[in-house]
Amino acid sequence: MTHKRFIRIYTRPTRTQDMEISLVAPALRMSPTPLSTVIYVGTGGKWEAWYVEKEFLRLMNAWASLVDRPDWSIDRHRSAFEEDWAVIERAVLELRSAAEDGWGNNLLPLYEVFTRVWDRYVPYIWFPWSITYVLEDRLRDLLQKWYADWQAIYDTLALPSESIQMHQLIEGLLEWKITGGDRERLQQLQQQFGHLNGYSVNDRYWTEKELEGLIAEYADPRDALREMRDGREQTRQKIEHIFSRLRHDDPVLYELARTIHMYVFLRTERIDRYKWGLMNAAPFYRAFERYFQLPSGSAGHLTKKEIIYACETGRVLEEEILHHRLKEMYITHFQKKNTTVIAEPNARDQFLAELIPDYFEKDGKETVRGRSAFPGNARGRVRIIQHAKDIRLLRDGEILVASMTHPEYMVGIRKAGAIVTDEGGVVCHAAIVSRELQIPCVIGTKNATKIFHDGDMVEVDAEKGTIKKI
Incomplete structure (x- = not known):
C-alpha cells in the first residue's frame, strides 16, 4: 500500500505512445525531478493523468522559480522554443518521409531519434x-x-x-x-x-x-x-x-x-x-501495423519499449493483451526506469484500489467550486463535451462542461450559456475565449465532468465561482 496521495491533473484524448514519448517519460528523466511515478487511466476515448500531489506541486514551484533567476528572459525562452521545435520538426519529417516509402530497416533508428527529440519539448x-x-x-x-x-x-x-x-x-x-x-x-x-x-x-x-x-x-x-x-x-x-x-x-x-x-x-x-x-508521425505507425498485421490504430497503444522490441525481434504483443487496450479501460504506470501497462480488468481494478482508493467512488455533491474566469450568471442544461466532435451537440444556452476547452471547440462554443472546466488557469483556452466572447466561465473545478451529467439543470454563478444543481 502507498501513502502517496494522487490527484487528477488533466484529461486528454491521446494514446500511450503520445504521452510516453512527448510528456511523461521525458519529465521523469529530468535531473533533478521530484516526480517518481505517474498514472494514466485510459477510459472512454480519453486519458486521465494522475500525479502524486506533493511531487507535482514541487515540480510546479521548480519551473516557476526560473522566472526568479537574474538571467531569466522570456524573449530568450521564446527563441529557444523555436530552435528546439526546428529539431523536432526535422525528426518528424524524416520519419514520415521514410515511412511513406513502406517498411524498412531504416525506420527503427529514425523512430528512436523521433522519440528522443521530444525531450527538448519538456520545458514548454x-x-x-x-x-x-x-x-x-x-x-x-x-x-x-x-x-x-x-x-x-x-x-x-x-x-x-x-x-x-x-x-x-x-x-x-x-x-x-x-x-x-x-x-x-x-x-x-x-x-x-x-x-x-x-x-x-x-x-x-x-x-x-x-x-x-x-x-x-x-x-x-x-x-x-x-x-x-x-x-x-x-x-x-x-x-x-x-x-x-x-x-x-x-x-x-x-x-x-x-x-x-x-x-x-x-x-x-x-x-x-x-x-x-x-x-505527421502517423505514417510510421500505420506502416508498423501493416508490417506486423495489426489492427489499424493499435500501434498508438503500445509503449516505446514494445515497439522497439517488435522491430528487433519480429514479435508483437499477444492478441488478447492488445484487445484489452483497444476495447477496454487500461492503465499506463510510468516510473523513472520503466513503463507498465495494466489492462487485465482484475489487475487494473486492484491497482487503482491500492493507489487511488476513491477512484470508483460516486460523488454525491450537488455543488462544485472553481475560479471565475469571466463574471456572470447563467442557468441551463448541462452538456458534457469530451471530444471536439461533440461540440456540435451543444445547443443554444446550454452549459458547456468539459475537462478543458480547446481551439477546435470554437465552431460551437458561442452557443454556450456558460463554460465550466475541470482544469485551467488565467492562460487556459476556456479563460481566454470566455473573456473574448463575454461568456460566464468557471475554471479549475477539478471534478465538474464527474459530478454533472448531460441534461442536469444547473445554475452557474461565475462571480462566486460556483455551479450547483437546481
Missing part, C-alpha cells in the same frame, strides 16, 4: 502549468498591491495579442469565402491547419468539407473577419500601454507580466505543434 509543456499553479497568483497579488486598476490590467494580460493557429485558420477560411472560394486555397489551408482536428498518432486531418463547416455559422464573413482583427489590434494596443507602465514602475514585475502574457499564446501554440508532430 510544463512551464505553463507553473503559471496556473504558482505564477498567476503571484502576478495578481503584486498588481493588487500596487495598482488601483489591477483587475483591468490582469484581465487584459490574459487576452491574446498574437493569433493562435485556430484563429489563423478561421480568418483564412473567412478570407477564402469572401474572395470566392478558390479550391486551391482551401487545400492549402487544409494542409497547413488540418492537424488541429487531432491529438494523437491515431487521429486524422480535417477534410476540406469539414473546414468549410467551421465557418458555416458566420452570417457575414466580412463583419466577422473585421471584428476578429479589430479586437486583436485593440488588445495589442492595450498590452503595449500596460507594458510601458510596468517597465517604468518595476522591471521584475514587467518581466513576470510579459512571461505570463506570452504564454497566453504559447500555451496553445505548443499544443498545436505537438498535434502536428504526432499526426
Whole structure:
C-alpha cells in the first residue's frame, strides 16, 4: 500500500505512445525531478493523468522559480522554443518521409531519434502549468498591491495579442469565402491547419468539407473577419500601454507580466505543434501495423519499449493483451526506469484500489467550486463535451462542461450559456475565449465532468465561482 496521495491533473484524448514519448517519460528523466511515478487511466476515448500531489506541486514551484533567476528572459525562452521545435520538426519529417516509402530497416533508428527529440519539448509543456499553479497568483497579488486598476490590467494580460493557429485558420477560411472560394486555397489551408482536428498518432486531418463547416455559422464573413482583427489590434494596443507602465514602475514585475502574457499564446501554440508532430508521425505507425498485421490504430497503444522490441525481434504483443487496450479501460504506470501497462480488468481494478482508493467512488455533491474566469450568471442544461466532435451537440444556452476547452471547440462554443472546466488557469483556452466572447466561465473545478451529467439543470454563478444543481 502507498501513502502517496494522487490527484487528477488533466484529461486528454491521446494514446500511450503520445504521452510516453512527448510528456511523461521525458519529465521523469529530468535531473533533478521530484516526480517518481505517474498514472494514466485510459477510459472512454480519453486519458486521465494522475500525479502524486506533493511531487507535482514541487515540480510546479521548480519551473516557476526560473522566472526568479537574474538571467531569466522570456524573449530568450521564446527563441529557444523555436530552435528546439526546428529539431523536432526535422525528426518528424524524416520519419514520415521514410515511412511513406513502406517498411524498412531504416525506420527503427529514425523512430528512436523521433522519440528522443521530444525531450527538448519538456520545458514548454510544463512551464505553463507553473503559471496556473504558482505564477498567476503571484502576478495578481503584486498588481493588487500596487495598482488601483489591477483587475483591468490582469484581465487584459490574459487576452491574446498574437493569433493562435485556430484563429489563423478561421480568418483564412473567412478570407477564402469572401474572395470566392478558390479550391486551391482551401487545400492549402487544409494542409497547413488540418492537424488541429487531432491529438494523437491515431487521429486524422480535417477534410476540406469539414473546414468549410467551421465557418458555416458566420452570417457575414466580412463583419466577422473585421471584428476578429479589430479586437486583436485593440488588445495589442492595450498590452503595449500596460507594458510601458510596468517597465517604468518595476522591471521584475514587467518581466513576470510579459512571461505570463506570452504564454497566453504559447500555451496553445505548443499544443498545436505537438498535434502536428504526432499526426505527421502517423505514417510510421500505420506502416508498423501493416508490417506486423495489426489492427489499424493499435500501434498508438503500445509503449516505446514494445515497439522497439517488435522491430528487433519480429514479435508483437499477444492478441488478447492488445484487445484489452483497444476495447477496454487500461492503465499506463510510468516510473523513472520503466513503463507498465495494466489492462487485465482484475489487475487494473486492484491497482487503482491500492493507489487511488476513491477512484470508483460516486460523488454525491450537488455543488462544485472553481475560479471565475469571466463574471456572470447563467442557468441551463448541462452538456458534457469530451471530444471536439461533440461540440456540435451543444445547443443554444446550454452549459458547456468539459475537462478543458480547446481551439477546435470554437465552431460551437458561442452557443454556450456558460463554460465550466475541470482544469485551467488565467492562460487556459476556456479563460481566454470566455473573456473574448463575454461568456460566464468557471475554471479549475477539478471534478465538474464527474459530478454533472448531460441534461442536469444547473445554475452557474461565475462571480462566486460556483455551479450547483437546481
